[in-house]
Amino acid sequence: MDIREIAKRAKVSTATVSRAINRVPTVDPQLAKRVWKVIDELGYYPNTQARALVSGKSRIFGLVVSEITNPFFPEIVQTFEELAVQNDYEILVTSTVHDTKRMKSSVRRMIERRVDGVAILTFGMEESLLDDLRLRKVPLVFVDVGPDLPHVSNIKIDYQHGIRQAVQHLAALRHVNIAFVAGPSHLKSAVTRKDAFLQSMSEIGLEVAPEMVVVGDHTMAGGMRALDELMRLRRPPTAVLCSNDVTAIGVMREAYDLGIRVPRDLSVVGFDDIRLAEFITPPLTTVQMSQSELARIAFQALMNDVAEEAVSERRKEYRLSTNLILRRSTALAISDPGQRELRGPSRSPSALDRAT
Numbered sequence: 381m382d383i384r385e386i387a388k389r390a391k392v393s394t395a396t397v398s399r400a401i402n403r404v405p406t407v408d409p410q411l412a413k414r415v416w417k418v419i420d421e422l423g424y425y426p427n428t429q430a431r432a433l434v435s436g437k438s439r440i441f442g443l444v445v446s447e448i449t450n451p452f453f454p455e456i457v458q459t460f461e462e463l464a465v466q467n468d469y470e471i472l473v474t475s476t477v478h479d480t481k482r483m484k485s486s487v488r489r490m491i492e493r494r495v496d497g498v499a500i501l502t503f504g505m506e507e508s509l510l511d512d513l514r515l516r517k518v519p520l521v522f523v524d525v526g527p528d529l530p531h532v533s534n535i536k537i538d539y540q541h542g543i544r545q546a547v548q549h550l551a552a553l554r555h556v557n558i559a560f561v562a563g564p565s566h567l568k569s570a571v572t573r574k575d576a577f578l579q580s581m582s583e584i585g586l587e588v589a590p591e592m593v594v595v596g597d598h599t600m601a602g603g604m605r606a607l608d609e610l611m612r613l614r615r616p617p618t619a620v621l622c623s624n625d626v627t628a629i630g631v632m633r634e635a636y637d638l639g640i641r642v643p644r645d646l647s648v649v650g651f652d653d654i655r656l657a658e659f660i661t662p663p664l665t666t667v668q669m670s671q672s673e674l675a676r677i678a679f680q681a682l683m684n685d686v687a688e689e690a691v692s693e694r695r696k697e698y699r700l701s702t703n704l705i706l707r708r709s710t711a712l713a714i715s716d717p718g719q720r721e722l723r724g725p726s727r728s729p730s731a732l733d734r735a736t
Contacts, residue, residue, distance in 0.1 A: 390418045403468065440470045441682055442490040442498035444483075448475040451626060451654040452671060456501055459675035467683065469496075476502060490518075497521070497682035501674065503569045519685035521678045524569055533681040533696040535674065537569070540576045542667035542702030543621070546649045547580035549665075549704055550619045555647060555713040559592040559617035561606040561627050570598070573623050573651060592617060596627050603630020604637075611638060618646065618713040625650035625657045625666055632660065632709070643711035653705055663707035674700055 383397040390397065392411050399407045400415040418424075443460050445453045457473055464471045472493060474486035490498060497519035521533045550558055560577045563570025574593065581588050594609055596602035603622060607630075610616055622628040628650030632642050640646050642662060650657060653668035677698045684696070 386415060386418050386422065386424060389422075390414045438494040438496055439468060440472055440493055440495045441679070442472045442474070442486075442493075442495045444474050444476060444486065444498065444500045444502055446475065446502045447477055448473075451656055452624070452652055453501075455655065455671040456675045459672040460499070460679055463676065463679040496686050499678040499682060501678060503567055519682055521681045523674070524572070531685060533685065533698065535677050535681070535698045535700055537669060537700045538702055539569070539573050540579070542651070542669070542704055543573060543576040544580040544583070545704035546621055546651075546665075546667050547577065547586075548584065549706070550621070550647060550649065550710065551584050551586065553619075553647065553710060553712050555619040556586060557592070557615060557617045558586065558588075558619045558621060559594065559610050560588070561594050561596045561603060561620060561622045561631065563596060563598045563623040563627075565595055567598075570623055577621060596623065598624050598627055600626055600630035600633065603627035603632075604634035605630075607631045607634040607638070611640070619649070619710070620646065621649045621651075623651055625652045625654045625664060628664055628666065628709075629656070629660060632664070643709050645714060647710040647713070649704075649710060651702075657705075658707060662709050665707045665710045666705050667702050668705045669700065669702050 383394050383401070387394045387397045390411075392415060396407060396411055397415050400412040401419075441460075441464060443457065445456065447453065448457065453475075461471055461473075463469075472490060472495060474482075474489070476483045476486065495518060499521040501521075501523055503523060517531050519531045519533070521535065523535045524537060525534070547558070558581065560574060562574040565571060578588055578593075591613055592610070594606040596606045603626070606627070607620065610620065620628075620631055622631060628648050631648050635642050635646055635648070642648050648664065650664050650666035651669065653666045653670070657664040657666050677700060681696065681698055
């Protein structure tokens with residue numbers, strides 16, 4: 381079964397069949413309809429490699445994420461894939477797991493498949509690993525760190541807006557002693573979130589003692605360790621703002637083990653608004669950074685680059701806003717943190733060990 385048989389049955393030329401299969405817009409719609417009717421009747425599946433040779437496009441996009449098991453990324457992958465299907469594209473997904481060797485292998489695989497573009501939604505990968513793609517003029521999309529080069533798009537996230545809303549929300553609830561659990565210091569996005577917190581606190585005249593900023597690792601176990609450290613302070617916080625929702629969930633779990641009630645004794649705010657955030661107890665107040673919107677922007681940026689015939693000499697920048705989502709993990713501050721009434725399970729040495 382080949383395009384000659386399809387052309388014969390559809391009563392068109394093989395060139396018309398080829399153009400119809402490759403969705404060339406100049407093909408007469410009625411002829412294309414006849415071709416696809418025969419293809420469906422015969423159960424013919426076009427050779428994608430042959431199509432790529434004819435059109436010069438593989439119709440494959442690469443998608444690079446940090447950890448597919450991280451609750452932040454599945455919605456990104458799902459949305460990106462849905463958009464790909466709608467636009468007759470395939471996606472090649474890879475999870476780096478923060479491993480440079482794995483990243484290099486993934487890049488090589490994408491080059492071999494002649495991808496039409498790559499979205500790097502990792503929040504922390506070395507740009508040097510992508511030199512091979514850049515030199516081949518493959519369109520690239522980064523988050524926050526895109527280099528100022530042709531064929532490179534950058535999605536700029538407005539962390540400040542959502543975090544400012546979170547700080548002002550806590551201040552309105554009379555919280556003064558507010559702690560921040562940051563992400564890993566090697567991640568630019570984590571540092572930017574911490575700086576946004578410090579600036580927002582300064583804007584409303586609240587000082588942040590050095591011990592009130594704890595460096596975490598964006599994991600639940602890291603959130604548990606962070607709260608344990610904060611609760612050992614002479615003056616522990618009445619509210620904790622976290623660099624991501626996974627950390628916030630760890631903070632809430634540790635609060636439970638310590639007998640600290642959320643939100644009566646401690647208000648907790650996350651960042652990301654992963655799907656799990658609204659289903660934990662109590663539902664988590666968080667700064668929303670829409671994963672589906674991030675995927676849409678990244679996909680459209682690649683489509684825009686593929687559609688352009690001339691190479692843009694300037695980096696393209698897209699923006700993604702953040703906003704506070706109010707749920708039930710925040711409440712009025714208690715007048716004296718030292719008067720917290722410990723209830724529920726007491727803190728046992730093994731509670732944190734189980735999480736790690």
